[in-house]
Amino acid sequence: MILPPSRTNAEAHLYMDLRPCSCGETRFPRQSAVVALEDGDVAARYTGACPTCGQPREFIFRLPAEPAVAPAGGFRYGGDEPSHLLDPGEWLRVADGYARSVPAEVATGDAAQRARATLIRAVAALDEVLKFVPPGEDVVPAAAFTTEQGRDLHRREPGRFRRDRLAAVRAAYAGMLPQAV
Structure with missing residues (x-):
C-alpha cells in the first residue's frame, strides 16, 4: 500500500x-x-x-515534490501544510509523550542534551497540531481527526485542541528549552 x-x-x-x-x-x-x-x-x-x-x-x-527544510538549529516534521499521515490527535499524543519523558530536573551534559532534543520534538509535534487549525478559526475541526486514537482524544478532551491552549502549551515547552541545555 x-x-x-x-x-x-x-x-x-x-x-x-x-x-x-x-x-x-x-x-x-x-x-x-x-x-x-x-x-x-x-x-x-x-x-x-x-x-x-x-x-x-x-x-x-x-516523496513530496519539494522537501521540507528544517530551520537552522531546529527540527520540523514537515512544511507549512498539515500532515497527511498523522492526524492532530496523534500529534498531540506524540507531544505529550515527549514532554512526559523529560525529567523535572535535568542534570548537565548528555542528559541535558537528550532532554533538549526531546523538548524540541515536543514543540515540533505541537506545531503540527496547530497546522490543523484553519486560518481565522480557533479550534481544530472535528473532521481533521481521521484515526480512532485521534478521535478518542478529541472526544475525551476537546478543549485541548483550541488554538490558544495549544499555543500556551507550546510556549511552556519552548520556555523549558533553555533550562535543558
Missing part, C-alpha cells in the same frame, strides 16, 4: 513507530530505498522484519 507523502524522514519514521506489528512491537530495523511508482512519482520504501515475531514489515511513502 502506498501512503500519502511523508514531508520528512522524521515524519515517516514517526508514522511507522505509531503503527505496531500485529504482535504489538512498535520498532523494527529498517532498510530504505527510493523507488519509482507506476505513475512516475518517487517514493521512499522502508522494509524490515519485526524483531519480536519476525513478520515482514513494509511502508511506502510518496
Whole structure:
C-alpha cells in the first residue's frame, strides 16, 4: 500500500513507530530505498522484519515534490501544510509523550542534551497540531481527526485542541528549552 507523502524522514519514521506489528512491537530495523511508482512519482520504501515475531514489515511513502527544510538549529516534521499521515490527535499524543519523558530536573551534559532534543520534538509535534487549525478559526475541526486514537482524544478532551491552549502549551515547552541545555 502506498501512503500519502511523508514531508520528512522524521515524519515517516514517526508514522511507522505509531503503527505496531500485529504482535504489538512498535520498532523494527529498517532498510530504505527510493523507488519509482507506476505513475512516475518517487517514493521512499522502508522494509524490515519485526524483531519480536519476525513478520515482514513494509511502508511506502510518496516523496513530496519539494522537501521540507528544517530551520537552522531546529527540527520540523514537515512544511507549512498539515500532515497527511498523522492526524492532530496523534500529534498531540506524540507531544505529550515527549514532554512526559523529560525529567523535572535535568542534570548537565548528555542528559541535558537528550532532554533538549526531546523538548524540541515536543514543540515540533505541537506545531503540527496547530497546522490543523484553519486560518481565522480557533479550534481544530472535528473532521481533521481521521484515526480512532485521534478521535478518542478529541472526544475525551476537546478543549485541548483550541488554538490558544495549544499555543500556551507550546510556549511552556519552548520556555523549558533553555533550562535543558
